[in-house]
Amino acid sequence: MAESWSEPPQSPLNSPSPAESQNVIGVFWHEGMLRHDTGSGWVFDSGEDPGFLDVLEKHPENADRVRNMVSVLKRGPISPFISWYQGRRALISELLSFHTQEYIDELVEADRNGGKIICPGTFLNPGSWDAALLAAGTTLSAMKHILDGQGKISYALVRPPGHHAQPTRADGYCFLNNAGLAIQLALRSDIKKVVVLDIDVHYGNGTAEGFYYSDRVLAISLHMNHGSWGPSHPQKGTMDELGEREGFGYNLNIPLPNGTGDRGYTYAMNVLVVPAIEKFEPEMMVLVIGQDSSACLLFWKADTAAAVERAAIFIVPSI
Ligand SMILES: [Zn+2]
Secondary structure, eight states: OOOOOOOOOOOOOSSSOTTTTGEEEEEOGGGGGGGOOOOEEESOOOOOOOOOOOEEOOOOHHHHHHHHHHHHHHSTTTTTGEEEEOOOOOOOOHTTSSSSSHHHHHHHHHHTTOOOOTTTTTEEOHHHHHHHHHHHHHHHHHHHHHHHTSEEEEEOOSOOOTTEEEEEEEEBTBSHHHHHHHHHHHHHOOOOEEEEEEOSSSSHHHHHHHHHTTTSSSEEEEEEEEOOOOOTTTOOTTTTTOOOOGTTTTTTEEEEOOOOOHHHHHHOOOOOOHHHHHHOSSEEEEEEGGGTTTTTTOOHHHHHHHHHHOEEEEEEEEO
């Protein structure tokens, strides 16, 4: 159990003006997450230098991506509506609500030994484990903020991302499943049912795997139809992966053709996602927001949010 929790409610680091404070998003962030250095390589996430290039490609999951999210939120048009909160490291004991002890031991040992390629493209370098603990802890703080009634919407602005991380293995640049840990925290408080909606262009296989046997979490993922991509990602993301035992029917996969745009996403939302959420009647929504599906704009029916009684919306980014 991960209830060694004694986190007091935080005061925000800034003060939105009184006129705007009614519609504030609490953003949880810690600069230490920038120290996760994924390196560069000759193509995409290879991490390899062939020796004949002047300029190597940055790894797609790099610190600048999140630096820009911070700057947009600090200086962009919605900055007046944001309260900033300091993130924190997760305790090892807190990770065991979603991950196995053996898997966490493997990561701790890899860090102690100076780093390791955990799976293709997924580099645990010096500083990476500390960043992963910060991402997990910061997400837990963002969830605690909602559970304590401190706000209606919180945003855990974290890296490394988490939605591919499964209870027993890393995958796709993800070590710890930040959203999964936060959902477990909610389920161990007075929240009975949570819907997690993942719009990242890749399948949220780690989150799905973690709740595959549960009828308390409706896991919905819209993604490209990429299928399994090797031993770290055995799940296919197909429609027939429905959950098992008590969780049967509580895993909703919506694979979409490449190039699906606004109309396709809107159709899937209105015809599949919204009715499923309304039928499930969750007390909380966790949104896993991958920027790599940003060719679409997400239109959210306002009355759906209203239909979720005591709705608390909680957001984590992914890749
Ligand atoms: Zn992705």
